[in-house]
Amino acid sequence: MLESAPFRVVAFVLLIAGLIVLSGGVVGQLLKFGTMVVVSLTHQPVVNPAFPEATLLKELDGLAGQVFEGYLAPLPGERPDVFATDSPLKDASAWGAFLATTKEQFGRGGARFLDKEASCVQAPGASVRLVYRMVFEKNKKGRVAFDFARGETGWRITQVEPGTHITVMDRLEPVVDAATGVCVLALVLLVIAKWLKTPAHGRADFLKAMALYEALTVGVIVVLFPFFWMFCTSFKASGTELIFNEKNPFDIVPNEPTLDNFKKVLKIDQAVVPGARVDDVIEQKNNFSTYFINSLFVATTAAFLVTLFSAMAAYVFSKKELPFKNGLFSVLLGTMMIPGLMYMVPQFFMICQMGLTGTKLAMFLPHLASVFGVFMLKQYMDTIPSSLLEAARIDGASEWQCFTVVIIPLAMPIILTLFLLTFLFHWSNFLWQLIVTDFANPLSITLPVGLALFRGQYTSETGQIMAASCFSIVPIAVLFLIAQKYFIEGMTQGAVKE
Amino acid sequence: MNRHPLLLAFAVFYVLLAILTWSQDVTRAPDGRTVLTFWHTYGDDETAALKEIIADWEKLPANARWTIRPIRLPFDGHKPKIRTALTVGLGPDMARVDWSFVCELARKNACVDLSTLGFDKIKDQYVPGPLQTNFIDGKYQGFPEQTNCVALFYNKSMFRDAGLDPDKPPATWDEFIEMGKKLTDAKKGIYAFGMDNTVWWTLPFFNTFGAHMISEDGKKCLLDSPQAIAALELKASLFATHQIEAGAWRAGGTPPEQGFQNQKYAMIFTGPWNLPRFANSKLDFGVGLIPAGPAGTSSNVGGNNAVIFRAGKHHQACFDFLAYFTSAEVQAKWCQRLNQIPVNLGAYDLIKVDDPHLKVFLEQMKSTVGNPVVTSFEMLENVVNPEMEAVLTGQKSAADAMRDAVRKVETKVLTL
Numbered sequence: 001m002l003e004s005a006p007f008r009v010v011a012f013v014l015l016i017a018g019l020i021v022l023s024g025g026v027v028g029q030l031l032k033f034g035t036m037v038v039v040s041l042t043h044q045p046v047v048n049p050a051f052p053e054a055t056l057l058k059e060l061d062g063l064a065g066q067v068f069e070g071y072l073a074p075l076p077g078e079r080p081d082v083f084a085t086d087s088p089l090k091d092a093s094a095w096g097a098f099l100a101t102t103k104e105q106f107g108r109g110g111a112r113f114l115d116k117e118a119s120c121v122q123a124p125g126a127s128v129r130l131v132y133r134m135v136f137e138k139n140k141k142g143r144v145a146f147d148f149a150r151g152e153t154g155w156r157i158t159q160v161e162p163g164t165h166i167t168v169m170d171r172l173e174p175v176v177d178a179a180t181g182v183c184v185l186a187l188v189l190l191v192i193a194k195w196l197k198t199p200a201h202g203r204a205d206f207l208k209a210m211a212l213y214e215a216l217t218v219g220v221i222v223v224l225f226p227f228f229w230m231f232c233t234s235f236k237a238s239g240t241e242l243i244f245n246e247k248n249p250f251d252i253v254p255n256e257p258t259l260d261n262f263k264k265v266l267k268i269d270q271a272v273v274p275g276a277r278v279d280d281v282i283e284q285k286n287n288f289s290t291y292f293i294n295s296l297f298v299a300t301t302a303a304f305l306v307t308l309f310s311a312m313a314a315y316v317f318s319k320k321e322l323p324f325k326n327g328l329f330s331v332l333l334g335t336m337m338i339p340g341l342m343y344m345v346p347q348f349f350m351i352c353q354m355g356l357t358g359t360k361l362a363m364f365l366p367h368l369a370s371v372f373g374v375f376m377l378k379q380y381m382d383t384i385p386s387s388l389l390e391a392a393r394i395d396g397a398s399e400w401q402c403f404t405v406v407i408i409p410l411a412m413p414i415i416l417t418l419f420l421l422t423f424l425f426h427w428s429n430f431l432w433q434l435i436v437t438d439f440a441n442p443l444s445i446t447l448p449v450g451l452a453l454f455r456g457q458y459t460s461e462t463g464q465i466m467a468a469s470c471f472s473i474v475p476i477a478v479l480f481l482i483a484q485k486y487f488i489e490g491m492t493q494g495a496v497k498e
Numbered sequence: 499m500n501r502h503p504l505l506l507a508f509a510v511f512y513v514l515l516a517i518l519t520w521s522q523d524v525t526r527a528p529d530g531r532t533v534l535t536f537w538h539t540y541g542d543d544e545t546a547a548l549k550e551i552i553a554d555w556e557k558l559p560a561n562a563r564w565t566i567r568p569i570r571l572p573f574d575g576h577k578p579k580i581r582t583a584l585t586v587g588l589g590p591d592m593a594r595v596d597w598s599f600v601c602e603l604a605r606k607n608a609c610v611d612l613s614t615l616g617f618d619k620i621k622d623q624y625v626p627g628p629l630q631t632n633f634i635d636g637k638y639q640g641f642p643e644q645t646n647c648v649a650l651f652y653n654k655s656m657f658r659d660a661g662l663d664p665d666k667p668p669a670t671w672d673e674f675i676e677m678g679k680k681l682t683d684a685k686k687g688i689y690a691f692g693m694d695n696t697v698w699w700t701l702p703f704f705n706t707f708g709a710h711m712i713s714e715d716g717k718k719c720l721l722d723s724p725q726a727i728a729a730l731e732l733k734a735s736l737f738a739t740h741q742i743e744a745g746a747w748r749a750g751g752t753p754p755e756q757g758f759q760n761q762k763y764a765m766i767f768t769g770p771w772n773l774p775r776f777a778n779s780k781l782d783f784g785v786g787l788i789p790a791g792p793a794g795t796s797s798n799v800g801g802n803n804a805v806i807f808r809a810g811k812h813h814q815a816c817f818d819f820l821a822y823f824t825s826a827e828v829q830a831k832w833c834q835r836l837n838q839i840p841v842n843l844g845a846y847d848l849i850k851v852d853d854p855h856l857k858v859f860l861e862q863m864k865s866t867v868g869n870p871v872v873t874s875f876e877m878l879e880n881v882v883n884p885e886m887e888a889v890l891t892g893q894k895s896a897a898d899a900m901r902d903a904v905r906k907v908e909t910k911v912l913t914l
Contacts, residue, residue: 239776242755300512449572452575
């Protein structure tokens with residue numbers, strides 16, 4: 001069907017539309033994310049992120065003075081900033097000017113001024129204050145309302161309804177949108193140019209390739225979106241993690257990014273001076289970086305040793321002759337039928353008897369003998385021809401050389417797989433590490449247990465958990481990146497003889 | 499090695515890692531006092547306050563022999579950690595545990611009967627609801643140590659939009675339904691109420707109807723009483739008949755807290771732990787008492803108790819510390835600082851609460867009724883939750899479901 005020219009054009013237009021939607025969404029969110037990271041690094045978080053009070057108050061004070069002068073006169077002798085009336089303002093034009101200027105103030109970044117509601121508020125100290133409620137609508141974020149109250153100490157602005165004030169991110173929004181537009185346009189032009197350059201007979205393939213890329217992009221979005229969500233949430237202020245953009249739930253980049261979560265999990269603000277008390281030192285060191293390093297050590301050591309022992313055992317089971325070999329192997333396999341939880345208390349008891357509670361060795365010692373590992377490696381080694389070993393022996397190789405020079409390199413893909421699986425297991429093994437951790441020494445806490453400390457009985461510090469998770473996926477991602485070359489090498493090895 | 503650059507890099511990385519790991523260790527010098535270990539699950543702020551209280555207690559002349567070492571566990575794993583530690587004899591002297599865990603520990607003979615240490619003299623000073631969660635098989639097995647309950651949170655601006663008085667939350671269930679109809683706008687996805695459907699979250703319904711789940715001797719389940727059935731019928735009607743509840747309890751539904759923060763639910767039940775979070779998210783909200791039923795307003799009890807373990811050697815010293823920790827003055831200091839609800843009735847007069855929301859909780863707390871005492875509260879939830887869900891989804895009538903629940907509770911939970 002793609003051979004007919006009109007149909008090709010229709011398909012091309014459809015694919016271009018898909019391209020615009022996809023690239024618009026992806027590039028837009030990525031640019032916004034990049035902006036957010038820069039903003040969070042360059043802008044100090046506002047102490048009260050509700051409203052940039054100080055500067056606006058100053059300006060408002062100047063403006064409002066003219067508006068409310070009419071009220072000052074009837075109350076001689078009273079404090080000039082206390083109003084005792086709820087009658088409408090006399091000078092409508094002054095009020096109009098005030099509104100216009102305030103509108104201007106809030107209008108930056110796309111806020112639309114909706115309405116004012118005037119009311120009288122009885123303050124606790126019995127002085128009556130005039131309050132104006134101003135309601136704004138932000139283009140995407142819904143209603144925002146502020147109370148402007150003139151009290152004894154001057155103007156006070158309170159945000160009474162949730163929403164967002166105009167943040168740096170809001171101001172940058174048009175720039176980000178424009179940049180997104182430019183990127184999308186450039187991409188579309190590029191594709192069109194390529195299309196025009198492609199000769200008519202090659203256009204069907206071009207369309208297929210384009211459709212394939214778009215489908216793959218959708219797949220990538222589906223897979224990576226949770227990670228993107230995690231990164232974004234880690235920049236959200238505490239308490240706002242669960243708030244979503246009403247109009248577009250996929251717009252998850254926070255408008256008021258903060259690095260607080262990262263600072264808290266690493267306890268950066270709690271620096272200790274030399275000579276501080278032991279408890280303070282421990283308290284400061286009891287942070288995410290300690291958990292991370294401990295876990296990295298535990299998981300690496302365990303993965304290395306498990307792989308080594310499993311490879312040795314698998315070699316014997318696969319290539320050596322010994323009495324009752326098959327029976328022994330069946331017994332080993334049989335132990336896999338018993339759930340690991342059953343061993344937990346006896347294993348813990350043994351660890352206690354050895355006096356190893358709370359040590360890093362205890363975190364992985366009982367798991368070093370991995371039947372699963374032996375089974376997996378043996379199955380793979382069975383496929384390595386024994387003639388290779390015989391040839392090596394004829395050339396004078398010792399047993400150790402047979403193992404290291406012949407078997408290990410040939411079994412590298414599966415060895416790396418086992419390494420990775422074991423690493424992952426120990427990286428996230430919560431229950432066992434919880435049981436053997438000696439909490440009296442918080443510096444021995446590992447990552448899965450440490451992450452649980454961010455969760456309380458009823459509340460959890462979602463932002464901090466996400467910030468910590470951002471770091472905790474790094475070693476796994478790095479391992480996969482390094483290992484994938486070997487996986488592919490292993491899979492294609494011997495496939496083609498040239 | 500030139501042939502294996504990756505291997506070399508790995509070796510170097512590993513050696514560095516090992517050095518880094520061991521450089522972390524810090525040792526503590528002993529000071530000659532007898533150490534009492536106290537396992538707890540507090541957060542950062544609470545831990546700091548606890549350390550100060552411990553320092554104050556250690557300074558008292560009578561306590562010169564003792565030093566208390568607070569050890570923080572993650573709340574999520576405190577039960578398996580304590581179970582396994584006790585099994586091999588490495589448990590602490592005392593611990594702060596979830597209120598529902600005390601019964602299991604007591605029935606496994608792990609904790610000390612406090613009346614042997616003089617608890618009867620001081621027990622009247624505690625708030626009855628939390629105190630009752632420690633009363634197991636006729637003995638007090640733990641101190642109420644920190645407590646909370648749920649109350650009604652409502653969104654003032656949504657009340658305003660619906661033409662309701664933002665300072666008057668519903669006082670009775672009838673008012674609740676009436677207001678709920680005004681607040682609900684199902685087309686926009688806005689509902690008056692979002693609720694959880696587990697046993698603990700349903701206790702406010704049961705308690706406002708005066709229904710008890712378990713008989714006092716702990717041998718019978720009373721869920722098929724007319725009061726309990728009426729309470730459950732009311733709960734189900736909010737979703738099914740009046741359609742003012744969003745179905746937040748369903749799998750995949752927006753959880754109550756999230757719906758409240760995103761202004762989708764005008765009212766939810768939740769506890770004081772959410773006060774700072776909602777304030778942070780700049781919601782205009784108020785807190786009211788749980789709507790009153792035939793038995794008036796009431797709520798559930800949450801929080802933690804402190805137990806002393808038999809395996810420890812210094813029961814009296816532990817008792818003295820926990821009595822000090824839960825005494826009126828210390829509780830007042832603790833609650834003032836951390837915005838929490840005191841477990842000691844004497845502390846209510848000593849603290850000055852500025853937060854109007856917290857004041858409602860203090861009032862609500864006094865009307866709480868002790869939670870059902872069973873060896874495994876998790877098991878109770880596992881057995882009863884599906885039955886309640888069947889009522890809400892209309893698969894069973896409340897009477898049928900509760901009859902089935904009683905049978906299952908009596909065979910599976912009360913026999914543990």
